Amino acid sequence: MSILVSNETRLLVQGLGRTGRFHADRSIAYGTNVVAAVHPSRAGEVEVFEGDSDRSGVPGRPDRFRVEVPIFRTVVEAVGATGADASVVFVPPPAAADAIMEAAAAPVPLIVAITEGIPVADMVVANRYIADKPVRLVGPNCPGVITPRECRIGIMPGYIHQPGRIGVVSRSGTLTYEAVYQLTRLGLGQTTAVGIGGDPVNGTNFVDVLRLFNDDPATEGVIMIGEIGGTAEEDAAAFVAKEMRKPVAAFIAGTSAPAGKRMGHAGAIISGGKGTAAAKIAALEEAGITIAPTPTDMGTAMLSALG
């Protein structure tokens, strides 16, 4: 079992530029069902992907793959023709929020936005637009969602993942990989790993993902990785204290970050004394969450939380 994505997920790719094409290829190599692409200027064409299958991906596949992905002008056309039920957005920042809204209008039930650098005002509008639609947005500015050996949506390295017992949810890309790799080495593996992104305005939040993991029978524990800025971690702590039935371990990045400086991610900033790592760690500990003192300790913190 898993959350959000599985081997039945039918993926649509919005934006077939260099990055979009590269990662669509990596997802297909992993064994993900990529069924369509939207790229208006190339509508009617077919994009051919071929190469060696990723041996760490979906089991039981031939060594080599060749997949023809039809390209459509609009998301509605793509969904109508192929039954796509998830979309990954690689569209450049100026048009990315529009691409998200287009996917929501179709509607595509799961929209994963990878694009970094979308104007905040655009995301405020997009968030309002999708609020009453039957869709879930993950991201933007995130590594994506993966269920090991079933479905890879995004830009993460597939081979570090292993099917297992732990759910991972994170605001940071490379720190997700650290956590995943530690879980794999410890033999705990992952049910699903979800990057919720480093922007100040995003779709799915910690609480949403924790709720999904809470209800997923295969998930036995959750690692959450937060960072300075905002109050999403404090909200997660309140949820865990009240409703979470499974052990949670956490790491918060930015204990040494100065106030008032954006630490790479648009959302990673301590402003007006709010959003410090210390306050987040205190809230998480208060909720009974096991804190990893350094990022190297995320896997072992999970082990000790499992008891």
Added chain:
Amino acid sequence: MKIHEHQAKQLMAARGIAVPRGTVAFTVEEAVAAVRPLVEESGNPVVVIKSQIHAGGRGKGTFVEHPDLRGVTVVTVGINGGIDATEAAVADLAAQMLGSLLVTIQTGPAGKQVSRLYIEQGINIDRELYLAVLLDRAIARNVVVVSTEGGMEIERVAEETPDKIHRAEVDPAVGLATFQANSLGWNLGLEGPVHVGFAELAKTLVSVVSELDTDLIEINPLVVTTEGKVMALDGKMAFDDNALYRHPDVAAMRDETEEDPAELEAKKTGLSYIKLDGTIGCMVNGAGLAMSTMDIIKHFGGEPANFLDVGGGASAEQVAAAIRIITADPNVRGIFVNIFGGIMRCDTIASGIISGVKEVGLAVPMVVRLEGTNVELGKQMLEESGLNLVTANDMKEGAQKIVELAG
């Protein structure tokens, strides 16, 4: 991106928000020349001379070179002495302020050099209020925040007298509705024409936010003049960097002298760099990993010299640029390279590090932690490179090693 007060006021004035009339001055002569037209137009002999730096608290701030002089000074000698006396006083003050270091609660003890002044008409103040528009991340919407405690630090007001702060959420499809603006005005105790003026100003300000993609607009104080006019006496604006591409006129207001030169150079080479005060330089891929690399150095007793995210890969050019930037900081006594290869192969990254280091040279110890595909090959390449590099198996080991080596 931040801009100066005089620029923020220019943007506000162009959109119909009342501000005192003023003139920007880069020299003493320009400051003096500004006085006469301002006084003659207003009929008020008082002018204000305001240091322009990208930091708050200027009114209470003082200069390293002139401990008794405030960053913002009201010149009143003209009341008895006339314009000539005002000009003489402005000449004296401008000469002291220009080129001096202004220390405020936001600049740090070193202060920031003042290279431009804003000379403004004096205003007869009846009441001082606070008004800001900023993003509330928890609801993914902008909020308008007002307070009766103008001129105070809003964080302190929020802590000590939270009942004096009122807010309204902005629906992106509506803007600030008239009823919301009215309520805020009544919350501030405003009535009659002043109330109408405030509500108009608040609605205009919210439209400025969506027009210009500001991260923050803060007017502290927003004043009611004795003539009953609602006016922005100060103005602070910061912009969403990701949206600057659609506001070239705003982007042109950037004052690069206000930014750290190393951070500026990094930005131009596609690196995300922030200078800190420690001794251990960091080169990392990914923002979260870069932040936690600083944290782990601190955890083991070291002090990070910087935040540096080289992005997805680590090409020879990027590594070379990163080393140049890190080692230009004279405090750096060691460098910790922490790369989680992910999609990129570690041997590719190792060759980037080797050629980057060879290109710029290395005078301090460097510890490299690599993880990802072909990690053994990558480590072997680093060890056989003949360069003064130490490899580490994980982040913890790497951090401990560099703290020890940089001693």
